[in-house]
Amino acid sequence: GAVVSQHPSWVICKSGTSVKIECRSLDFQATTMFWYRQFPKQSLMLMATSNEGSKATYEQGVEKDKFLINHASLTLSTLTVTSAHPEDSSFYICSARLGLTGEQFFGPGTRLTVL
Amino acid sequence: AQSVAQPEDQVNVAEGNPLTVKCTYSVSGNPYLFWYVQYPNRGLQFLLKYITGDNLVKGSYGFEAEFNKSQTSFHLKKPSALVSDSALYFCAVRVRISGNTPLVFGKGTRLSVIA
Numbered sequence: 001g002a003v004v005s006q007h008p009s010w011v012i013c014k015s016g017t018s019v020k021i022e023c024r025s026l027d028f029q030a031t032t033m034f035w036y037r038q039f040p041k042q043s044l045m046l047m048a049t050s051n052e053g054s055k056a057t058y059e060q061g062v063e064k065d066k067f068l069i070n071h072a073s074l075t076l077s078t079l080t081v082t083s084a085h086p087e088d089s090s091f092y093i094c095s096a097r098l099g100l101t102g103e104q105f106f107g108p109g110t111r112l113t114v115l
Numbered sequence: 116a117q118s119v120a121q122p123e124d125q126v127n128v129a130e131g132n133p134l135t136v137k138c139t140y141s142v143s144g145n146p147y148l149f150w151y152v153q154y155p156n157r158g159l160q161f162l163l164k165y166i167t168g169d170n171l172v173k174g175s176y177g178f179e180a181e182f183n184k185s186q187t188s189f190h191l192k193k194p195s196a197l198v199s200d201s202a203l204y205f206c207a208v209r210v211r212i213s214g215n216t217p218l219v220f221g222k223g224t225r226l227s228v229i230a
Contacts, residue, residue: 006158034217043205043222044159093158095218104218106151108158 002028004096006107013084014115021079021110023094029074030096034104035067038091050077084114117142119208121221128196129229136191136224138180138206148189149207149218150180159205165189176200196228 003026013019023033032051036044048069050056056069066088068080077096081088093109118141128134140146147166151159163174170182180191189206203225207218 004158044220046217046219049217091156095159103161103164104149105161106159109156111156 002026002096002098002103002105004030004094004105004107006092006094006110008110009108010111010113012113012115015085016083018080018082019084019112021081021092021094021112023077023079023096023107025075025096025105028096028098030077030098031074032097033071033077034095034097035069035077035079036093036095038093038109044093047079081112084112086114088112089114117146117208117210117219119206119219119221121204121206121224123224124222125225125227127227127229130198131195134193134196134200134226134228136204136206136226138189138191138221139187140189140206140208141187142208142210144210146189147209148180148182149209150174150178150189150191151205151207151220153203153205153223162191162204196226198228198230201226201228 005024007022035047038044046059047062048056048058050069050071052071052074058064071077091109091111094107095104097104120139149164150162153159162178163172165172165182173179178193203223205223206221
């Protein structure tokens with residue numbers, strides 16, 4: 001099946017710094033990628049929908065200036081958490097959609113801890 | 116708006132017994148339904164999907180689910196549970212199979228299979 005990778009798998013940073021998370025579709029081209037956030041023992045909350053070459057569409061309540069999303073190619077999307085604070089600590093999961101069938105494949109997730 | 120309900124936070128079952136994880140949905144239009152499984156600190160793994168056709172869908176690891184339009188349900192089942200099935204299970208729905216509509220997830224059900 002299609003593979004989606006995320007890097008890094010975990011990151012610890014100081015408050016006020018920025019962190020970039022990469023999401024790659026390894027064996028297919030993804031015209032659409034999604035970024036989700038998951039709090040402990042909770043469901044996945046959609047943050048934004050990202051289309052290659054265009055601006056991301058953010059869900060209500062998600063700060064676009066804080067969570068910068070770039071989808072520069074059909075195989076790479078990045079999420080940058082700017083000026084991170086402890087409340088941004090979470091598990092971030094990306095998902096890539098296989099263009100022809102519309103199936104959605106998920107990355108392994110990135111655990112962000114902000115001290 | 117589309118939504119998914121998983122009424123049980125936790126399901127406990129003895130190894131070898133049948134298991135059911137419940138899911139009901141609400142969409143305006145034809146639903147496309149999915150089940151995913153998540154192991155600790157991991158991303159989501161696809162189990163099965165219903166797009167069209169036979170209401171009984173068979174998926175990975177011996178799991179199956181039955182689409183019931185009149186009850187708007189898509190319960191996940193397995194005839195004989197294994198301890199290794201213990202994980203967090205998510206039901207998800209989309210209105211269309213293509214396009215930018217993202218998956219909307221239920222809150223998840225934690226399955227514990229006891230030896």
